[in-house]
Amino acid sequence: MYIRSNNKPDIIIIGAGIIGLSIAYNLLEIDPKLSITLLEKEKLLGIGSTGKCTGSISYQLSSPLQRRLSLLSRDFFRNFDAVFDTPSWYWEKGHLLLADNEGLLKDLQSISVQADADNIPMNLMNQEELQREFPYLHRDRFLGGAFCSWDAYADPYAVLAALYSVVRRKGVGVYFEHEVRKIIIDGDTIKGVETRQGVFQSPLVVNAAGPHAAQLAEMSGLTLKIQPYRRQVYVCTNPKDVPKASPTIMDLSSGFYLHQETSGKTVLLGGTDKYTWPGLQETVDKSVAEDFFMTTMEIIPSTLDIKWLRTYTGLCELTPDFHPIVGEASGLKGMFFANGFSGHGFMHAPAIGRILADLILKGSTDQIDASLLHPDRFLKENP
Ligand SMILES: Cc1cc2nc3c(=O)[nH]c(=O)nc-3n(C[C@H](O)[C@H](O)[C@H](O)COP(=O)(O)OP(=O)(O)OC[C@H]3O[C@@H](n4cnc5c(N)ncnc54)[C@H](O)[C@@H]3O)c2cc1C
The missing domain is CATH 3.30.9.10 (D-Amino Acid Oxidase, subunit A, domain 2)
Incomplete structure (x- = not known):
């Protein structure tokens, strides 16, 4: 496998759905100088769950955590047209x-x-x-x-396309038809990923692979309860x-x-x-x-x-408690998850992007108690 000289970004995100793009967008909001590579196995944008999504945004949720994620995402949708200078058909x-x-x-x-x-x-x-x-x-x-x-509606494809266009403009390299087939690990540390087109090296890798998240986690020997x-x-x-x-x-x-x-x-x-x-x-x-x-x-x-x-x-x-899994894997430094949205991934993408960007760049977030989203919560229930 060869390594192209430009394939050593600060951060690799796997999956160009609404979650992967929101994470890229939020990372750049915090640090515009970051180099980010997004790897997407499909030929086009919106082939995954995001393209099938109804676009509902809801606050009448029984889980306080889910309601918090909706509230944290509210301004993004309400201000979207002005910020991105394009309609999301928010209603x-x-x-x-x-x-x-x-x-x-x-x-x-x-x-x-x-x-x-x-x-x-x-x-x-x-x-x-x-x-x-x-x-x-x-x-x-x-x-x-x-x-x-x-409770509202926004057009998932319009939001996806706007985020894509902004992150591209800010320098994110988005590679379509680049399926990640292997996660490269050295001891307890992430080194990069392998695609058919070559190796991409980075100490930070984000799994934003939607319904394929558990499959991808298995490549690094990790089990995701999704x-x-x-x-x-x-x-x-x-x-x-x-x-x-x-x-x-x-x-x-x-x-x-x-x-x-x-x-x-x-x-x-x-x-x-x-x-x-x-x-x-x-x-x-x-x-x-x-x-x-x-x-x-x-x-x-x-x-x-x-x-x-x-x-x-x-x-x-879906996850067992219907809450997402967001955070760094224990025992594998540099491997981050943003998965398991249990039918709420579109409405919560703005909050999740911000939370994960905080966790990656600052090690903590003031948006929410991040331990509630950490993958290890299931280990505590079933040691
Ligand atoms: C019918 C339906 C209706 C829904 N309605 C709503 C709704 O009204 N409101 C709401 O909030 N949510 C809704 N959802 C849920 C929402 O669509 C998802 O939670 C959200 O789209 C998840 O986004 P994502 O970016 O994680 O996943 P995706 O959009 O699936 O993106 C993941 C990307 O990763 C890529 N990928 C996977 N494996 C690899 C790999 N190995 N290498 C490279 N790329 C890879 C995939 O090709 C895909 O493009 C609905 C879902 C469905 C199916």
Whole structure:
């Protein structure tokens, strides 16, 4: 393997998804002189999970840690157009969470108390209010719900492309079709990575490989508690009685969601496959479509008449506690992780980029208690 003379950057980031690019962006915000190389196995931007992402940004989250990551990311999305001089199509159109049993209703009440303490505007709704404001929902199915006007949408590809263009302009070398096949280690220290095109040397390597994170970690003999799961998305025409600018709707019981696209003409439906088996398989499974649409009609009856236009799948990488794994590997100096976003990687990418940049360059961060994100937390539970 040969080493090209320019292939000795300060930092190598593996994966040019939203996380890898946010880390590069934040590293340069702290130290503009850094030399950074981004290695991406695909030919184009956005082939990984980020390109499949719905673009939801949520604050009505049961985990205080997840809510903190949303709050830390809020200004990035709100100021995006002015900072990057390009639209992200950010839109605070709200999310409506629906509860069809007393247990879920109590969960919503408890989240709303915590959200209130975080100054997040989360409003509980009773059955009557739901029926009045959202007459297209199945009439008696839901006991109540919650609505947050901060919950928003931004276009994942627009954000990805803007970050890409800024980091390229600031000198980051982005190499497409460069799959990392080996991590080079000397004792307990990272030395670089190997691709088919040659070796890239660096004392600092970041694993931002999305659903492939655990595979990549294995190359350096490390186990990451992350498993990828397939998510199937149905693109359909908008149900006739769902008005334009409708909030994103989520049924907590089944996992079902309806996300109306900005045009108001089409919707993305999905979410009922939250209990599938792990794996990197991304083929569409049409055999589950009938059950899916049955569930859909039990939530929004007018979906009986919608047109199913197409289906695609993407991979979500889950950790056992649904919190991300961010930090330096114990026992392997210079190897950093930013993985396991459990379906929240887009909305939390701004915060994660900043946190990891702090950890790499300063050894600590004032954004969050970083020990909550460290990979070793699972060792403590199962020594
Ligand atoms: C259907 C769907 C809907 C979603 N909706 C939302 C949502 O509404 N809101 C939200 O916040 N999140 C959502 N998510 C989750 C979100 O998309 C992810 O958490 C986020 O995109 C993860 O970003 P990433 O950069 O870690 O991964 P990716 O975007 O997958 O990027 C990782 C990159 O690493 C590259 N790579 C992998 N291995 C190697 C290697 N060996 N060498 C070089 N390159 C490599 C890959 O090709 C890929 O480009 C959704 C996910 C799916 C599947």
